[in-house]
Each structure stands twice: as structure tokens, then as C-alpha cells.
Amino acid sequence: MRATNLITVINSLIEQRVPTFLWGAPGIGKSSIVKQIADERNIGFIDLRLALMDPTDLKGIPFYDKDSHTALWAPPAFLPRTGEGILFLDELNSAAPSVQASAYQLILDRKVGEYELPDGWAIVAAGNREGDRGVTYRMPSPLANRFVHFEMDVHVEDWRLWAYKKEIDEKVISYISYRSEHLFTFDAKSDVKSFATPRSWEYVNKILKSRVSNELLLDTISGAVGREVAVSFLAFAKVMHKLPDINTILDNGSGEYSDEVDVLYALSTGLVSAYLKEGSDERLDNLLSYTMELKSEFAVMIVQDLQRNGVRMEHSAVFKEWVKKFAYLLA
Structure with missing residues (x-):
């Protein structure tokens, strides 16, 4: 299932x-979309890694209650007490x-021993x-039956929408648009x-913003996405100097055209990114005027990218x- 559809479904199930449970290959953004859902709902988010725990950690530790002369359990501090999340x-x-x-x-009954998960909290899990x-480890059937399961797919358009919102380097977005x-x-x-994944391309974005020298850039990016992809990406990045001035197009509606x-x-990516950072009605008209003479598939891609990012054009x-x-x- 696409990330955009998963977000919709998970939001409904949280209610x-x-x-x-989200299944999927490594690095495709399973954790990121769950955190995104929590952020967009403005609720709490606790990332709990059971792989780092012992079987008794969820239950907490016992202590002696002198009033009842019994052992009670103190639940762990990492489990939520109040609120939503x-x-x-x-x-x-x-x-x-x-x-x-x-x-x-915890998953089925929303409690462990004497601890109860607050009503405002939902449980989401993920794994490779x-x-x-x-x-x-193979998931035991009793545990598997406690979840609704989804397998997350990698989808380029979903990633591009996310990348624009996160202000990922234009060279990265452009390259993935070109070599999906x-x-x-x-x-x-x-x-x-x-190997290349949505997560490792986010690393490339950070590498480009770091102080890695040009001499070491190929080896560094290769460490994130692999040698073959890194060579192809850096070759593509060299075309950026061929671009017409983005601000001139947005401010005047005119500029050079290319057939490459x-x-x-x-x-296309440069125009969308620049408009999303600093847009206006006048700049929108100028951008649309420029695309009227652009190759049709790229004119449509620009407008659709703007619309997916919430830009209204009806006026x-x-x-x-x-x-x-x-x-x-x-059509």
C-alpha cells in the first residue's frame, strides 16, 4: 500500500x-510516516524498541507495600500515563x-500487569x-492475530511530495524524478x-549540505546509495549549471528553454521548489506563462507538483x- 493511503487508513484505525502493523523493506520510511501522523495530529509519540528489552521489562519492577504487606509492581517510566499519542x-x-x-x-488488552495504557493512546508497530x-524472528500467530497488517510500498510520487515538504536538495528531487x-x-x-532507499537519499541530502569536499563527495555518497547510483547522480548534478535563472522566470515569466x-x-524541480519557498499570485501567473511553451509533460508535472503541495490556481x-x-x- 502507498504511504499516502497508509496515512489515511492508520489515522482511521487510531481513532x-x-x-x-506495518511491514516493509528497510529504509522505506515506515517509522517516518508513523511519526508524521503523530506530528500532524499534535499528539505524543513514544518509540519503543522491544528488541532492546528483556521479557520482564514491560511489567516493571516489584516493590514491597508495607500497608498491604504485598508486592506491587512499579510500571516502567517509558510507558505513557496521560494524554494522547x-x-x-x-x-x-x-x-x-x-x-x-x-x-x-499490552497490544490486545492495552495493559501489562497493573499498568493500563491511557484511552488516548494507540498502538502501531512496524518491522522488516x-x-x-x-x-x-517469525512472529507468533497469537501476536500476529492481534494486529491489522499492511505492507508498505515505495512510490515515487509519494516520496517527491514528502521531499518537497522537507526541503530536500533540489538535485536529489530532480534526479529521482529523472531516474525513479x-x-x-x-x-x-x-x-x-x-543501496538506495528513501532513507539513504535523505542521507545524501545531508551529505550535500555538509562540508565534504568535491574530491571526497563520490566516495561519501557511494557509502549511502552505492557506487553505481552515486556516479549517475553526480553526473546528473552537473547539468544544474545549464538551467536558466529560476528567479527571472518567476519574476518575469520569461527565460530560456531546453530540449535536454x-x-x-x-x-521543473527548481521552479516548484523556488515557488513553494517564495510564492505569490504574480509569480504563479509568471510560472504558468513560462510553462505554456515548455514541453507538455514537464508543464503538467510542474502544475501537478504545485497542486499536490497545496497551491490553489483556480483564481x-x-x-x-x-x-x-x-x-x-x-483526462
């Missing part, structure tokens, strides 16, 4: 306190079976699939240590003309 059991199936078993009651070369097959190159049958596909991908007279010209591509 009903239905435990949810998501208790996220990340990499749940990486925990030993005995630790997974200790979570049965058994064939993903990760450290995983390089967003995710993980092969469970291969022993390579570095890699340049057009970079230009623009230029947009009405734009629709007349490109309506046949929007």
Missing part, C-alpha cells in the same frame, strides 16, 4: 484504537520470541519482512552494504488558459 513498537519482530510474547497483553536480510528506479535499489539476494531531458527535470486567469492548452493530458 478506534485498532493495533496496526502513539505507542510505536518499531522493529517488533526483531525482538526475541519471549519478548514478543511479553507484549501480547523475513526475507529482507534483517535480524527478525534509483529511489529504491535494495535487493535481498545481494550482499552489498550500500535531464535539464528539464532539474528545471488565475493564466491557469484557465493553461487548462485549455493541456486539458487533453489531464
